[in-house]
Amino acid sequence: MADAGQTTDDARLRARVATLMGAFRDAGGVEVSAPVLLPAEALLDLYGEDIRGRAYVTSDALRGEQMLRPDFTVPVVQRHMAEGAEPARYAYAGPVFRKQEQDPSRANEYPQVGYEVFARSAPAETDAEVFALIAAQLDGLPVRAVTGDIGILMAAVRGLETTDRRRTALMRHIWRPRRFRALLDRFAGRTPVPASRARLLAEDHPWTGAAPQIGLRGRAEVEARIAALREDAAEPPLAAEALALLDALLAVRETCDFAIERLRDLSVDLVSIRPAVDRLAARLDALDARGFAPGSLEFEANYGRTSMEYYDGFVFGFYATRRPDWPPVATGGRYDALTERLGQGAGAIPAVGGVVRPDLVVALDGAGT
Amino acid sequence: MIKLGVPSKGRLMEKTFDWFARRGVTLARSGSDREYAATVSGAEGVSLVLLSAGEIPRELAAGRLHLGVTGTDLVHERLPLWTDVVTPLAEMGFGHADLVLAVPACWIDVDTLDDLDAAAAAFRAEHGHRLRVATKYHRLVRGFLRDAGVADYAIVDSQGATEGTVANLTAEMIADITSTGETLRANHLKILSDGLVLKSQATLWKSRVANLTKNDRAALAALVAQLGLD
Numbered sequence: 396m397a398d399a400g401q402t403t404d405d406a407r408l409r410a411r412v413a414t415l416m417g418a419f420r421d422a423g424g425v426e427v428s429a430p431v432l433l434p435a436e437a438l439l440d441l442y443g444e445d446i447r448g449r450a451y452v453t454s455d456a457l458r459g460e461q462m463l464r465p466d467f468t469v470p471v472v473q474r475h476m477a478e479g480a481e482p483a484r485y486a487y488a489g490p491v492f493r494k495q496e497q498d499p500s501r502a503n504e505y506p507q508v509g510y511e512v513f514a515r516s517a518p519a520e521t522d523a524e525v526f527a528l529i530a531a532q533l534d535g536l537p538v539r540a541v542t543g544d545i546g547i548l549m550a551a552v553r554g555l556e557t558t559d560r561r562r563t564a565l566m567r568h569i570w571r572p573r574r575f576r577a578l579l580d581r582f583a584g585r586t587p588v589p590a591s592r593a594r595l596l597a598e599d600h601p602w603t604g605a606a607p608q609i610g611l612r613g614r615a616e617v618e619a620r621i622a623a624l625r626e627d628a629a630e631p632p633l634a635a636e637a638l639a640l641l642d643a644l645l646a647v648r649e650t651c652d653f654a655i656e657r658l659r660d661l662s663v664d665l666v667s668i669r670p671a672v673d674r675l676a677a678r679l680d681a682l683d684a685r686g687f688a689p690g691s692l693e694f695e696a697n698y699g700r701t702s703m704e705y706y707d708g709f710v711f712g713f714y715a716t717r718r719p720d721w722p723p724v725a726t727g728g729r730y731d732a733l734t735e736r737l738g739q740g741a742g743a744i745p746a747v748g749g750v751v752r753p754d755l756v757v758a759l760d761g762a763g764t
Numbered sequence: 765m766i767k768l769g770v771p772s773k774g775r776l777m778e779k780t781f782d783w784f785a786r787r788g789v790t791l792a793r794s795g796s797d798r799e800y801a802a803t804v805s806g807a808e809g810v811s812l813v814l815l816s817a818g819e820i821p822r823e824l825a826a827g828r829l830h831l832g833v834t835g836t837d838l839v840h841e842r843l844p845l846w847t848d849v850v851t852p853l854a855e856m857g858f859g860h861a862d863l864v865l866a867v868p869a870c871w872i873d874v875d876t877l878d879d880l881d882a883a884a885a886a887f888r889a890e891h892g893h894r895l896r897v898a899t900k901y902h903r904l905v906r907g908f909l910r911d912a913g914v915a916d917y918a919i920v921d922s923q924g925a926t927e928g929t930v931a932n933l934t935a936e937m938i939a940d941i942t943s944t945g946e947t948l949r950a951n952h953l954k955i956l957s958d959g960l961v962l963k964s965q966a967t968l969w970k971s972r973v974a975n976l977t978k979n980d981r982a983a984l985a986a987l988v989a990q991l992g993l994d
Contacts, residue, residue, distance in 0.1 A: 445910050564885075574912075605870055609952050617872060
């Protein structure tokens with residue numbers, strides 16, 4: 396009996412993958428494949444050491460470290476940059492692999508079906524195209540969409556009236572909310588300067604009695620950082636008003652029609668976010684034209700900061716309303732900067748995409764009808 | 765039979781034997797010094813298995829040992845979700861060691877994780893690769909640095925003589941077990957003030973997954989009572 400049930404499930408999953416791929420091809424997606432084993436280096440450079448906690452790493456003596464594909468985005472981007480011309484649309488399907496060391500109930504191998512658009516013009520239009528295409532695949536299922544826009548927070552940070560060094564430090568930790576918060580608190584003078592740093596900066600001759608030089612990080616690098624710390628200590632703290640505005644921005648969490656009003660209000664003082672808010676408004680218009688009224692879509696300014704490190708604009712996810720324990724059924728977003736980081740000087744190619752979990756769709760479809 | 769796993773070598777074995785002896789249970793190696801056979805007296809239905817401390821977590825998790833003595837560090841490193849598979853019965857008061865992050869003492873600008881994160885960013889920009897942390901505790905260190913929000917580092921595996929990796933230019937800093945900090949100081953390394961990853965000591969663990977017959981249950985209960993742990 397179990398075998399018969401398994402066969403039926405497999406057949407339903409295959410059929411759903413085929414349906415999704417058909418829809419993505421009809422939308423203009425050229426079908427692409429990607430290797431299951433990826434060179435680990437590019438992924439490590441992009442995500443840092445944390446990726447080892449999420450992806451399986453293996454190796455051989457000849458090729459070095461290889462990673463079992465944790466998602467398709469990186470190989471699809473690399474392929475596009477090697478041989479593609481804009482605008483380009485891609486569709487793909489296959490398994491991805493994620494370690495689940497914290498939650499054994501989550502699958503460590505599961506299928507993804509995805510759609511990516513590389514286009515230099517009309518970003519609001521392509522954002523809406525991808526969202527609408529993914530939403531159409533989930534039509535009638537008990538799912539709830541959440542949207543966000545990392546670009547607005549990034550614009551607010553870029554616009555902070557402070558030093559380049561502080562802005563760069565904050566930008567570097569946009570996707571690590573706790574460290575981001577700790578940095579903000581320090582730059583604002585809300586947390587005390589660590590005693591060891593105060594002592595170091597008070598010292599006229601900090602090298603007196605210092606230990607012998609070992610390792611690759613040389614004395615010049617240590618001196619450069621001390622100089623940077625001295626400069627930073629002389630900087631005034633971030634203004635309380637600027638912090639309050641940033642906090643208010645991060646707290647925006649309502650339907651898109653109210654959210655855009657709230658962001659417009661904030662942009663009266665937070666001038667730097669105006670272009671990003673205009674882009675959000677254009678996107679909401681494009682979504683509206685495709686039948687997604689702003690009043691029907693949720694917006695969270697903080698959305699996408701923890702799980703999706705490479706999205707830097709529009710972000711979205713679809714969640715099973717009756718299964719809050721599940722991972723999202725579909726996710727996506729815009730990742731303009733990723734192409735720049737992977738392209739090594741080739742410049743950015745604006746890109747937006749999304750993936751669906753066909754296994755969860757099948758499970759929802761069975762339960763929902 | 766209840767299977768009790770004990771480290772097969774050195775001071776950890778001797779101190780474990782002493783700990784049990786003080787509670788009326790005599791553990792001893794039988795045969796020659798080279799033979800890993802052992803006997804138990806003072807407790808019925810218990811057999812002693814001598815094996816490497818590093819393998820004891822795995823054997824407990826597989827249910828092949830009912831009880832085992834090994835460090836907190838090894839259980840936490842090797843068994844994700846360790847609370848599902850083992851229960852600590854007693855901290856044994858020896859084998860104290862802290863897993864710490866240590867950097868060259870000549871990094872006079874680095875004392876906290878906040879400093880480390882900033883130094884790592886600058887290091888990567890300067891050298892073109894991420895700041896390397898030598899350790900054998902990959903999972904624990906990665907989890908600790910992730911929670912602390914430190915970026916731009918890379919873990920490089922080091923199974924021994926980890927304190928020497930910095931001087932040998934195969935790593936920029938280390939994460940390792942220390943009890944007194946003596947070896948760290950001798951190698952011109954210093955501990956970050958908020959760089960304590962884990963406090964470890966020898967601990968008696970009970971497997972939550974090992975099968976127990978009726979007789980085993982009685983033997984286990986008697987042993988636990990004998991050890992004064994009930």
